Amino acid sequence: METKRRKMIPEMEGPMARWYAKQRGSAPQLAAWRRQAAELAEGLAPGTAVLEVAPGPGYLSIELARLGFAVTGLDISRTFVGLASERARAEGVAVDFRHGDVADLPFPSDSFDLVVCQAAFKNFASPVTALDEIHRVLRPGGVAVILDMNRGASDADIRADVAGMGLNKFNSAFTRMALGGLRRRAYAAADVQRVAADSAFGGSAAHADGMTLEVRLTKAA
Numbered sequence: 001m002e003t004k005r006r007k008m009i010p011e012m013e014g015p016m017a018r019w020y021a022k023q024r025g026s027a028p029q030l031a032a033w034r035r036q037a038a039e040l041a042e043g044l045a046p047g048t049a050v051l052e053v054a055p056g057p058g059y060l061s062i063e064l065a066r067l068g069f070a071v072t073g074l075d076i077s078r079t080f081v082g083l084a085s086e087r088a089r090a091e092g093v094a095v096d097f098r099h100g101d102v103a104d105l106p107f108p109s110d111s112f113d114l115v116v117c118q119a120a121f122k123n124f125a126s127p128v129t130a131l132d133e134i135h136r137v138l139r140p141g142g143v144a145v146i147l148d149m150n151r152g153a154s155d156a157d158i159r160a161d162v163a164g165m166g167l168n169k170f171n172s173a174f175t176r177m178a179l180g181g182l183r184r185r186a187y188a189a190a191d192v193q194r195v196a197a198d199s200a201f202g203g204s205a206a207h208a209d210g211m212t213l214e215v216r217l218t219k220a221a
Contacts, residue, residue, distance in 0.1 A: 011077045013077055017079035020056070021056070024056070025059065027166055028164055033060050036060060036063070037063035037064045040064065040116060041064065041067045048114060049112045049139075050116065051072050051107070052071065052074070052118070053102050053105075053115060053134065054075055054102065054118070055073035055097070056077070057083050058087055060116065060118055062087060062091060062095055065088070065093045071094075072096045072097075072112075073095055073096070074102070075097070075100075102134070103129045105133045105134070109136050109137060110138070110139045113139055115134050115137065115138055115142070116145050116146075116147070117146045118148075119149065121146045121148045122182065128195060128199050131144075131196060131199035132199050132200045135199065135217075135219055140220065141220075141221040142218070143219075144201075144217040145217075146192070146216075147212065147214055148186065148215075149212075149213065150187075150210065151183060151186040151187055151188040151213075158183070158211065162179070189206035189213060190206075196215070204216065204217045205217075
């Protein structure tokens with residue numbers, strides 16, 4: 001696998017981005033965002049500076065902000081930035097959503113204690129550059145968590161995951177098809193460990209289970 005550069009999929013904008021935001025905002029998925037935020041928050045002090053890279057509609061960023069963290073979200077899709085900002089304002093939650101590219105993060109070095117990337121790493125054209133930039137903006141001792149689709153996910157894993165999303169029949173079928181296509185772009189644990197070894201992090205801890213690949217990277221103190 002080429003670890004330095006991959007073909008970037010087109011950014012989500014306009015109607016497609018709005019459709020995606022709606023599908024990801026079902027009641028079961030909102031509950032899952034809350035659980036995920038709580039897991040990421042374990043051991044973090046109130047006011048911790050958190051960056052979510054490619055937050056999409058912003059559901060996870062908003063849940064992290066509810067827990068008392070100073071959250072920034074950066075997405076390449078202007079539509080997503082607008083949708084996420086509107087949702088945060090409507091819910092009375094402070095999140096700084098911005099437009100930008102993970103390959104050139106518009107933040108000073110050593111700005112964040114935690115960087116999160118959910119369901120987007122497989123789409124980055126230059127994954128090593130992305131990790132180098134994430135490493136740069138992390139404070140010494142800070143952690144990056146990548147949560148994405150596991151390349152080894154089975155068709156049964158995909159069906160079970162979609163079944164829990166609370167979608168109608170048409171959107172369930174479309175989502176299963178989309179995930180089947182995205183699986184070809186996804187990383188296995190060993191793949192992303194090779195990418196991380198080429199980055200400023202120098203390595204990572206990666207674990208794959210069913211649909212989920214979880215990668216943790218730490219910037220040396």
